[in-house]
Amino acid sequence: MTAGWCLVNLAIVAASRNGPASELAPLREFLALNLGLNCAYIGVGATVGRLSMKPFSAGMGWAAALQGGVLLVLDGYLLWQLPAALPK
Secondary structure, three states, rough: OHHHHHHHHHHHHHHHHHHHHHHHHHHHHHHHHHHHHHHHHHHHHHHHHHHHHOOOHHHHHHHHHHHHHHHHHHHHHHHHHHOOOOOO
């Protein structure tokens, strides 16, 4: 599960890497939304991992929490790298 989502996120990064400056505002909003969702992934995944009685479900929960943590760092870094103001 984690490897699959990593590939999806790497594709998003690759697609947005060399886009025109006019597309930075939607990318900034997308990354900001993802930061919040990543926190939700961590919370829900850790809750499922901790409370699940079945090993498979617990493993999937911890995988989701790990994915959320990695994506939180990745999305935060990408948001930090964007220019603060759009060129006119």
